Amino acid sequence: MDLVTPGFGLIFWTSVVFIILMLLLKKMAWTPILNNVDARNKSIEEALVAAENARDEMSNLKADNERILKEARAERDEMLKEARDIKANIVSDAKNSAKEEADKIIASAKAVIENEKTAAISELKNSVGALSVEIAEKVLKAELKDSDKQNAYIAEMLKDVKLN
Amino acid sequence: MKKLLREVIFSIVVLLSCVNAKAAEKEHNNNNNNEEEFNSVEMIMHHISDAHDFHFFDYTDEAGVKHAVSLPLPIILFTDNGLTCFMSCAFHHNDDGTYVVSKNGENFVKYHEKIYQLNEGASSLEFDEHHHPLNAVKPIDISITKNVFSMLLSVVLLLSLFGAAGRSARKNPGAPKGILAFLEPIVVFIREDIIIPNVGEKKHKKYIPYLVTVFFFIFFNNLLGLIPSGANLTGNIAVTLVLSVFTLLITNFSANKDYWKHIFLPPVPKALYPIMVPIEIIGILTKPFALMIRLFANITAGHIIILSLISLIFVFKSIFIAPVSVGFVLFMYTLELLVALLQAYIFTLLSALFIGQAIQEHH
Numbered sequence: 001m002d003l004v005t006p007g008f009g010l011i012f013w014t015s016v017v018f019i020i021l022m023l024l025l026k027k028m029a030w031t032p033i034l035n036n037v038d039a040r041n042k043s044i045e046e047a048l049v050a051a052e053n054a055r056d057e058m059s060n061l062k063a064d065n066e067r068i069l070k071e072a073r074a075e076r077d078e079m080l081k082e083a084r085d086i087k088a089n090i091v092s093d094a095k096n097s098a099k100e101e102a103d104k105i106i107a108s109a110k111a112v113i114e115n116e117k118t119a120a121i122s123e124l125k126n127s128v129g130a131l132s133v134e135i136a137e138k139v140l141k142a143e144l145k146d147s148d149k150q151n152a153y154i155a156e157m158l159k160d161v162k163l164n
Numbered sequence: 165m166k167k168l169l170r171e172v173i174f175s176i177v178v179l180l181s182c183v184n185a186k187a188a189e190k191e192h193n194n195n196n197n198n199e200e201e202f203n204s205v206e207m208i209m210h211h212i213s214d215a216h217d218f219h220f221f222d223y224t225d226e227a228g229v230k231h232a233v234s235l236p237l238p239i240i241l242f243t244d245n246g247l248t249c250f251m252s253c254a255f256h257h258n259d260d261g262t263y264v265v266s267k268n269g270e271n272f273v274k275y276h277e278k279i280y281q282l283n284e285g286a287s288s289l290e291f292d293e294h295h296h297p298l299n300a301v302k303p304i305d306i307s308i309t310k311n312v313f314s315m316l317l318s319v320v321l322l323l324s325l326f327g328a329a330g331r332s333a334r335k336n337p338g339a340p341k342g343i344l345a346f347l348e349p350i351v352v353f354i355r356e357d358i359i360i361p362n363v364g365e366k367k368h369k370k371y372i373p374y375l376v377t378v379f380f381f382i383f384f385n386n387l388l389g390l391i392p393s394g395a396n397l398t399g400n401i402a403v404t405l406v407l408s409v410f411t412l413l414i415t416n417f418s419a420n421k422d423y424w425k426h427i428f429l430p431p432v433p434k435a436l437y438p439i440m441v442p443i444e445i446i447g448i449l450t451k452p453f454a455l456m457i458r459l460f461a462n463i464t465a466g467h468i469i470i471l472s473l474i475s476l477i478f479v480f481k482s483i484f485i486a487p488v489s490v491g492f493v494l495f496m497y498t499l500e501l502l503v504a505l506l507q508a509y510i511f512t513l514l515s516a517l518f519i520g521q522a523i524q525e526h527h
Contacts, residue, residue: 003212006402006405007400008306009305009306009307010214010309010312010402011405012306013308014315014402014406015406021322021323023373025322025323028323028327028331029327029351032330032334033329033344036340037352040338040339
């Protein structure tokens with residue numbers, strides 16, 4: 001039957017055309033298309049690996065950051081403590097030196113006052129002495145206008161003087 | 165480049181059709197009898213077999229003369245005197261061996277789409293009771309027939325589509341764009357889901373060009389065959405024969421030791437060797453033979469069913485049968501679209517499977 005008898009012409013052409021088509025398509029289509037797909041697959045895989053690495057690195061970095069933060073916090077605390085100590089020292093030093101100074105000032109003031117006082121007292125004593133001598137002079141002058149009275153007085157005086 | 169290609173194709177088409185520009189030739193043996201008996205078998209066989217010109221349709225003019233509209237195709241013959249070429253329109257649509265074409269002193273007639281070279285002195289073809297020609301010989305015929313023309317058309321289609329896709333892939337690596345975005349998943353599907361699982365990851369690269377090409381070749385030609393007045397290429401036994409012979413050759417040439425050992429020293433008691441070895445040897449051939457028959461029968465059967473359903477209208481000579489026919493034809497057509505893809509898939513899958521069996525490493 002004709003239907004199931006392969007014709008030579010078609011066998012010939014199919015073989016020739018198919019082989020040429022296969023070679024052409026291999027060069028023109030299959031190789032570039034599949035290379036493209038492979039390259040894309042590779043780049044996706046690489047990107048995934050890179051993302052994984054980045055995530056790991058990120059977590060490492062985070063841990064690092066935390067550690068650094070902790071250290072920094074500790075350092076800060078230490079520094080604050082130190083500063084507080086220094087402040088206390090400075091304050092107490094200042095207090096001490098101020099007190100010393102004040103004591104010194106007070107002491108010198110007291111000495112000056114004492115000196116002044118003694119000077120004033122001695123001056124007062126002197127002026128009191130002079131005044132009393134003057135008064136005594138004036139009183140004596142008045143009292144001793146006549147010679148009786150002078151004698152009486154001398155006697156009086158002599159009475160008071162005890163010869164010891 | 166593209167433009168040049170288009171112009172070349174255009175000029176070829178023009179050249180072909182200018183020989184028979186209107187392609188309207190009077191049927192010489194037209195007997196003005198429009199009421200001739202409709203022979204559905206003849207019509208169907210005419211449609212599913214190869215032809216020497218691309219026949220589109222017939223029409224009858226006002227004078228009652230039948231004209232055929234067809235694209236003439238070149239006839240290439242090897243006779244005892246060498247190569248002879250002429251266009252098929254030289255036969256003036258005569259197909260019963262009565263119209264003689266003389267070329268280089270040789271006389272040719274066409275009978276049922278076969279070219280015969282008449283012996284000296286003969287003026288028309290005569291047959292004996294076994295249907296062997298009495299006064300003619302058959303020259304080697306490598307004409308560009310309707311099927312070959314359709315195949316070349318599919319090649320042009322495939323090359324332009326996949327050429328564009330390949331260029332696009334080469335030009336911009338990365339995400340596919342345009343036509344490549346549509347074709348790439350199919351190519352990848354064939355590789356990832358047909359070739360690699362059956363042939364194996366390690367050696368599959370070598371078989372990609374054949375298997376992917378065979379898939380698209382069959383698929384495109386199945387679809388071209390479904391276009392009304394298209395050629396029934398993949399439903400032609402010669403084409404499926406060639407494709408399955410390729411699978412046979414590739415399978416056996418890439419087969420390893422285990423494959424041959426399994427054929428000539430099968431793991432059965434020695435007493436069974438006289439039966440088993442011939443069976444295994446026949447098995448080498450039956451696998452591709454089944455491939456050949458499967459594709460041929462599926463495509464041809466689909467065409468026959470559709471044509472039979474259409475014939476019903478003319479057999480019953482009733483317009484009322486038309487809706488039924490059309491309904492069934494529509495259904496069959498949809499089914500055939502599926503079959504077109506399915507058969508391409510099956511042919512590729514089984515070819516991959518046979519190759520895989522021949523090269524697999526034994527445990």
